[in-house]
Every structure is written in C-alpha cells, then in structure tokens.
Amino acid sequence: MYGLGIAKSLGVTMRHFIVTYLDDLxxxxxxxxxxxxxxxALPERQSPSARGIFTIQYPDEExxxxxxxxxxxxxxIDPETxxxxxxxxxxxxxxxxxxxxxxxxxxxxxxxxxxxEPAEFYIDVSICMSCGxxxxxxxxxxxxxxxxxxxxxxxRFDSLLWDLDKLTEPQSYDVVLHPSDYATDDGSSQ
Amino acid sequence: MADERQLSELTxxxxxxxxxxxxxxxxPAERIGLVIEPHQLVDVATFLRDELDFAYxxxxxxxxxxxxxxxxxxxxxxxxxLYRSEGGPLVLHVHADRDDPVIPSLIEIWPSAGVQERxxxxxxxxxxxxxxxxxxxxxxxxxxxxxxxxxxxxxxYEEDQKPFRSRFPDxxxxxxxxxxxxxxxxxxxxxxxxxxxxxxxxxxxxxxESAVYKPLExxxxxxxxxxxxxQVVLNIGPQHPSTHGVLRMVACLDGETVLGLEPxxxxxxxxxxxxxxxxxxxxxxxxxxxxxYITSMYNNFGYxxxxxxxxxxxxxxxxxxxxxxxxELTRLMNHLVSVGFLCNDLGIYFTAMLYALEEREFVxxxxxxxxxxxxxxxxxxxxxxxxxxxxAFMPMARELVFERFPRRIDELETYLLDNEVFQxxxxxxxxxxxxxxxxxxxxxxxLRGSGVPYxxxxxxxxxxxxxxxWDVVVGNNGDVFDRxxxxxxxxxxxxxILRQALDRLPEGPxxxxxxxxxTRVPEGExxxxxxxxxxxxxxxxxSDGGTNPFRYHIRTASFVNxxxxxxLCRGNKIADVVAILGSIDITLGEVDR
Numbered sequence: 001m002y003g004l005g006i007a008k009s010l011g012v013t014m015r016h017f018i019v020t021y022l023d024d025l026x027x028x029x030x031x032x033x034x035x036x037x038x039x040x041a042l043p044e045r046q047s048p049s050a051r052g053i054f055t056i057q058y059p060d061e062e063x064x065x066x067x068x069x070x071x072x073x074x075x076x077i078d079p080e081t082x083x084x085x086x087x088x089x090x091x092x093x094x095x096x097x098x099x100x101x102x103x104x105x106x107x108x109x110x111x112x113x114x115x116x117e118p119a120e121f122y123i124d125v126s127i128c129m130s131c132g133x134x135x136x137x138x139x140x141x142x143x144x145x146x147x148x149x150x151x152x153x154x155x156r157f158d159s160l161l162w163d164l165d166k167l168t169e170p171q172s173y174d175v176v177l178h179p180s181d182y183a184t185d186d187g188s189s190q
Numbered sequence: 191m192a193d194e195r196q197l198s199e200l201t202x203x204x205x206x207x208x209x210x211x212x213x214x215x216x217x218p219a220e221r222i223g224l225v226i227e228p229h230q231l232v233d234v235a236t237f238l239r240d241e242l243d244f245a246y247x248x249x250x251x252x253x254x255x256x257x258x259x260x261x262x263x264x265x266x267x268x269x270x271x272l273y274r275s276e277g278g279p280l281v282l283h284v285h286a287d288r289d290d291p292v293i294p295s296l297i298e299i300w301p302s303a304g305v306q307e308r309x310x311x312x313x314x315x316x317x318x319x320x321x322x323x324x325x326x327x328x329x330x331x332x333x334x335x336x337x338x339x340x341x342x343x344x345x346x347y348e349e350d351q352k353p354f355r356s357r358f359p360d361x362x363x364x365x366x367x368x369x370x371x372x373x374x375x376x377x378x379x380x381x382x383x384x385x386x387x388x389x390x391x392x393x394x395x396x397x398x399e400s401a402v403y404k405p406l407e408x409x410x411x412x413x414x415x416x417x418x419x420x421q422v423v424l425n426i427g428p429q430h431p432s433t434h435g436v437l438r439m440v441a442c443l444d445g446e447t448v449l450g451l452e453p454x455x456x457x458x459x460x461x462x463x464x465x466x467x468x469x470x471x472x473x474x475x476x477x478x479x480x481x482x483y484i485t486s487m488y489n490n491f492g493y494x495x496x497x498x499x500x501x502x503x504x505x506x507x508x509x510x511x512x513x514x515x516x517x518e519l520t521r522l523m524n525h526l527v528s529v530g531f532l533c534n535d536l537g538i539y540f541t542a543m544l545y546a547l548e549e550r551e552f553v554x555x556x557x558x559x560x561x562x563x564x565x566x567x568x569x570x571x572x573x574x575x576x577x578x579x580x581x582a583f584m585p586m587a588r589e590l591v592f593e594r595f596p597r598r599i600d601e602l603e604t605y606l607l608d609n610e611v612f613q614x615x616x617x618x619x620x621x622x623x624x625x626x627x628x629x630x631x632x633x634x635x636x637l638r639g640s641g642v643p644y645x646x647x648x649x650x651x652x653x654x655x656x657x658x659x660w661d662v663v664v665g666n667n668g669d670v671f672d673r674x675x676x677x678x679x680x681x682x683x684x685x686x687i688l689r690q691a692l693d694r695l696p697e698g699p700x701x702x703x704x705x706x707x708x709t710r711v712p713e714g715e716x717x718x719x720x721x722x723x724x725x726x727x728x729x730x731x732x733s734d735g736g737t738n739p740f741r742y743h744i745r746t747a748s749f750v751n752x753x754x755x756x757x758l759c760r761g762n763k764i765a766d767v768v769a770i771l772g773s774i775d776i777t778l779g780e781v782d783r
Binding site: 002003004005006008009012013016046047048049054066067068069070091093094095096097099102124126129130131132133136137145156157160161 | 352353354357358364365469470472473474475476477479480541545548551552555558559560561562563566568576577580582586589590593594601604605606607608609610611612613705707708
C-alpha cells in the first residue's frame with residue numbers, strides 16, 4: 001500500500017522523539033531534576049547503551065578524554081634534574097611533517113662547546129598537525145602530547161609561537177595525563 | 191612473497207603474447223612491468239583489453255627521471271596499471287622525450303584514463319595526444335610549470351627534502367604564515383610581474399573558464415536549432431551545500447533536464463604529492479589522514495600496505511587483525527555518513543544524517559581511544575600499528591558491534607528504504623550500466639551497485655581479509671537506490687567481519703619491525719591498493735632507497751569516480767544531480783589532494 005513506508009519512517013522519528021522524554025523521565029526518577037546533565041551521568045549518556053538526546057552541553061559539560069588523546073606537544077621536566085630531558089638532538093624537528101619545531105642547541109658556558117640541552121625550543125602551533133610523531137620519535141621521552149584543546153587565541157602571531165617557557169610542564173602534570181606511562185615505575189615505557 | 195612471483199608470471203605471459211602480435215614493441219621495464227613503444231601504444235592497449243581481458247585501467251600516473259637509470263636514458267614516463275578480474279597489475283610504462291613529452295592518449299580504449307591523463311598533464315606536463323579535453327584539472331590555468339617535475343621547486347621551500355633550511359631563515363623561529371604570505375610563495379607567468387608587483391594584464395581572460403563551457407555550448411547549440419528553445423548554463427558550487435565540499439559543476443540545462451555536466455575540480459588542491467615526495471616515508475602517514483578526512487584509518491591502511499610491499503616486513507597477526515577491525519569500522523562509519531548526507535541532499539534534511547552521525551560518534555570514540563585522535567588518526571605504522579588497543583576498547587567495541595550497530599542499521603534501513611518518497615527520488619535515477627562502470631574505472635559501491643562483483647578485498651586479498659567469511663555485495667539496476675542498498679549490505683558485511691575479528695583477535699606483538707622515524711625503504715616500485723570504503727585507493731610508490739619517496743602518487747576512488755559524473759547526469763533532472771553526486775560519495779579532500 002502506498003504510504004505505508006512513509007508511515008513507518010514517521011514511526012521511527014516518533015519513537016526517537018518519545019524516547020528522549022522517556023530517558024529524561026528515567027533520570028528524573030533516578031536522581032531528581034537535572035541529574036541527567038551531571039558529570040556522573042555523562043559516561044552513561046555516552047555509552048553504547050545510551051538512549052535519548054546524545055549531545056554534550058559543551059562548555060558546561062566536558063567529555064572525558066582517553067589517555068592517548070593528543071593535541072599539541074609539551075616538554076616534561078625531569079624531577080631529578082629539574083630540567084627538561086631534551087638533549088636538542090633534533091629528532092623531533094626532523095620527523096615533524098609540517099616543520100613546526102625549531103630548536104637551537106645550547107652552549108656550555110665554560111667550554112663553548114654545544115651542550116646537550118636546548119637553548120631555545122619553539123613550536124609553531126598554528127601549523128602543528130597534532131600527529132604525535134615528535135613524541136613517538138623522541139628517544140628521551142622529553143616530549144609528550146598535551147590534552148589541552150582550549151587553545152584559541154585572539155591574534156595569530158605571538159600567541160601561536162610557543163617557546164620553552166610555555167611548553168614546559170612539571171612531571172606531575174604528565175602523570176595525570178598519562179598514568180599508564182608511569183605504571184611501570186621507570187616512567188619511560190610507552 | 192608468493193604474490194611477487196605470480197605478478198611477474200602475469201607480466202611474462204603478457205610479454206609473450208605481445209611479442210607474438212607486435213614484435214619488438216614491448217620489453218621488460220626497469221623494476222616492474224613492461225615498457226611499450228609509444229607509436230604502437232594504442233594498438234597494444236586495444237589488444238590487451240580485447241584479447242587478454244585487461245578491462246580495468248586502475249591508475250595512470252607520470253614519473254620523471256631526470257637522470258639516466260640502469261637500462262634507460264633520462265625521460266618522462268607514463269605508467270598504467272591494468273587489472274583483469276582474476277589478476278594484475280600489469281604495469282605499462284611508456285617513455286617520453288624530455289624536451290617534448292608526448293604520449294598517445296588511451297581515452298578511447300579506457301575512458302577512465304580521461305581525468306587521470308589530465309592530472310598527469312597538469313602535474314607532470316606530459317601531453318597526451320588525442321585527448322579531446324586536455325587542460326589543467328587540479329591547478330589553475332595561470333600556473334607556471336608542472337610541479338611534479340623534479341626540476342620544479344616550490345618557491346621559498348626549494349630543497350628536495352625536509353627539514354627545509356629556508357623554513358627558519360637566519361636561525362630565528364618564524365611563523366609559517368609569515369613565509370607564505372600571498373604573493374611570495376607563488377610564481378606567475380613572467381609578464382605578469384613587473385618589479386615585484388603582480389599585475390594581471392588588461393583584458394586577460396581565463397582560457398580554462400571558456401574551455402569549461404565549450405563542450406556545453408556545442409550541446410546547447412545543437413538542441414537550440416532543433417527545438418528553438420533556450421538553454422541555460424548553470425554553475426553549481428564551488429560553495430554549495432550539496433556538493434560535499436568545494437566542487438563546482440557546470441550544467442547545461444534544457445528546462446530542467448541536464449544536457450551536459452562538467453565537474454570542475456582543484457579548489458582544494460594542496461600539492462599532496464609534491465609535499466609527499468619531500469617528506470620522510472613515515473611523515474606521509476599523517477598526511478594521508480587528510481586525503482579523505484572521513485576515513486583516515488583506511489588511508490593509513492592503504493599507505494601502509496603499499497610501503498610494506500617495498501619494505502619486506504612481516505606484520506604480526508594481531509596487528510593485522512587490529513588493522514582489519516579499524517578498517518571495517520571505518521567502512522561502517524563511512525557508509526553511514528554517506529547515506530546520511532545523501533538524505534541531506536535529497537531534502538530529508540538532518541534527521542537521517544543525525545541518526546547516522548550519532549552512530550559515527552561511537553566509532554570515532556573507539557578511534558580516539560586507540561589512536562589518540564578522533565579523525566586524523568595517524569595510527570598505522572609500517573609493519574604494524576602505533577599502539578596496542580587500550581583495555582577499554584574491546585568491551586565497548588563488542589557492545590557496539592554485537593548489540594547496537596545491527597539494531598541501528600536496521601532502524602535506519604526501515605526509516606529509508608521502505609519510504610516511498612525516498613524510493614521515488616532514488617529509483618531509476620543516475621543509472622550506470624556495468625560496461626560503462628568498468629570502462630570509466632569506477633570502483634566501490636558505485637561499481638558494485640551496477641552489478642559488477644569486484645572488490646579488492648576479494649580480488650587481491652591484502653592483510654588478513656582472506657581469513658574471514660564474508661560476501662561481496664552487489665546491486666542490480668545501477669541506480670542511486672541500488673548504491674544505497676549496496677552500502678547497507680556492506681555495513682552488514684562489515685559487521686560480519688568485525689564480529690569474527692573481535693572474536694578471534696589473537697594475542698601477540700603489534701609491530702613486526704622497528705618503527706624508526708627516518709626509515710629507509712629499499713629501492714623499488716610498487717602499486718599497493720586497498721578497498722577503501724569509497725572505492726579503490728591505490729598508492730603508486732617509487733623508492734630510490736632514500737628516506738623519502740622518489741615518486742608518491744595516489745589514485746583515489748573519488749577522483750576517478752567523478753569522471754563518470756557527466757555521463758550519469760545526462761538526461762536526468764537538475765534536482766537529481768545532487769542525488770547522483772551524493773550516491774557517488776566523494777570527499778573533496780581526496781578528489782583534489
């Protein structure tokens with residue numbers, strides 16, 4: 001019969017429509033008004049068994065990030081030396097596909113010979129493609145990938161050329177981001 | 191590899207047959223395939239197609255050898271990859287003079303050569319004699335030179351290999367943007383620039399612009415005389431919501447009927463291949479993510495498969511299974527999105543699309559969990575994958591694949607396929623006969639929708655696809671509706687593969703070699719292809735043993751499939767053009783590269 005298929009389609013949308021209210025009611029009985037939009041409810045709302053409205057109310061709510069989530073690179077401070085583990089070997093700059101890393105090797109103040117640390121280290125985040133190859137290539141685990149994705153800036157120039165100050169974070173910061181890296185106690189395993 | 195021997199057998203057989211028919215015209219090429227003398231190329235091609243059944247011309251590309259190689263002098267070269275239903279590729283190389291490279295066009299034998307020869311002309315400057323419409327396809331007509339030639343250097347970044355010294359002049363950090371401001375990273379025809387100031391000559395008119403309209407005007411004139419009616423030339427795009435990106439279509443209309451239609455490409459061209467030649471082998475991996483940005487995992491897959499052909503590295507079982515899992519999740523996601531967007535084009539607006547996107551969100555969550563990025567995954571490595579699956583992956587993947595996706599796909603199918611309005615808009619629209627589909631080199635659901643059961647996963651199994659139990663889905667009528675049916679079928683088949691792969695996922699290492707950023711790939715030449723959700727994705731790679739590719743060509747399904755768009759739209763109504771385009775399922779990132 002002509003029109004039966006259209007009726008079926010309408011039935012599908014109708015079911016979706018009704019389910020959103022049923023899901024709201026479920027949460028209302030479970031936790032009271034507004035409980036659907038709490039951080040505790042978020043994982044369940046985003047799980048494969050979720051029903052109802054699927055959206056996240058960003059920025060009021062923030063989605064949980066998996067450990068491997070990556071945005072831009074940063075330097076980890078080695079707690080033993082208090083400095084970055086970077087030896088200015090240039091591996092990251094070599095592998096970086098869009099050429100956004102710029103390293104200047106430091107000099108030993110006494111001998112004047114090249115030192116195993118960067119004097120300057122810049123990342124042009126305006127062209128960084130967040131591929132994570134630098135963190136993978138780094139032989140000393142000095143570079144890790146940050147998870148801060150709210151990095152919008154008001155101008156395109158100075159605020160997007162990140163220097164060593166901006167890039168360096170204490171190890172405690174990295175422990176929170178990548179706990180499984182530290183689970184094997186030496187802190188160097190991937 | 192056993193594959194290798196079989197291929198050379200095929201080539202040897204072809205060489206024997208050619209020697210009998212055309213003595214002296216063919217000889218073994220430097221690395222793979224045969225070298226054909228240009229003066230008899232058309233005859234040889236006809237013979238290969240008609241007598242030896244090489245019906246499908248997969249990839250046409252051009253190479254530049256500025257230096258003499260072991261057996262041949264310096265030259266430009268065109269390479270054709272031919273397949274028949276039970277084997278391939280047979281690679282034909284045709285050499286061309288360096289001063290005036292001319293090669294006969296094969297568009298009459300395989301229409302799929304049409305767009306690809308235009309691309310080779312555009313980027314490498316080989317003139318294809320007999321091509322009816324040989325003009326630039328990706329670059330604009332004011333562009334000077336042919337960028338893939340080895341002696342063409344990108345202004346400002348002129349080195350052959352990254353890292354570019356000019357990227358950081360005077361040892362100071364600079365924003366990339368300051369280097370590439372408008373006017374300094376471009377080259378114009380000589381008479382356009384005077385004292386460093388760009389002045390487009392008075393009265394200059396784009397030849398390509400008029401060339402676009404020329405074939406259409408002829409059509410229009412013919413009909414006009416016959417009926418005495420007026421024709422309209424209508425530009426759709428490049429900024430149009432239903433062209434899926436920056437695609438421009440120039441249509442000639444008689445009332446509402448399309449008399450002729452010409453896609454105009456290149457608005458998103460970003461010289462992927464030239465960049466790729468100067469990248470490290472591994473550095474190209476994140477760039478492949480950006481080809482077809484919906485299905486980055488499968489682009490990774492294709493590139494990894496192609497490079498591994500050269501590298502002779504064993505991929506561990508577990509890594510292969512992970513690859514297949516990622517690949518099939520990608521296919522599922524791509525088909526959901528493509529069906530959803532087709533509905534959007536048809537005017538069902540966001541309902542179906544958002545149902546599809548909701549499911550896609552789960553797949554993306556899985557990718558994010560495994561690779562660290564939602565869309566630009568950069569997950570595959572030569573010899574394996576970048577990371578092992580995290581603990582949370584399997585429970586979620588299992589729940590999705592076994593519980594949620596089958597239910598949701600059924601629901602979407604009920605929603606669409608029984609709907610009379612949807613059927614009315616898609617049935618008997620944009621019919622592609624199987625012969626035309628093969629001739630135009632169509633692949634993927636477009637080809638299978640026309641009833642040709644050709645799938646690279648079955649025809650030339652890569653990875654571990656031969657260990658799974660699954661079927662190739664085909665349609666009957668070759669119309670828009672059948673392509674949608676094929677996509678639904680393939681989603682189910684993907685789920686079938688996924689169920690087996692998730693059940694049988696072995697333990698073990700995920701990397702067969704050592705991932706080194708500056709991997710050297712042994713000297714060689716290979717064409718690696720995979721069944722990307724949109725069709726055949728092929729990488730034609732030439733290595734000179736260095737840390738970056740000597741030649742890096744990508745044959746993308748969207749690009750070649752678009753070659754048949756004009757043919758498909760002719761005689762249909764203008765409102766159906768968007769439906770037909772949606773059913774081909776293109777991504778402009780892949781078309782324009």
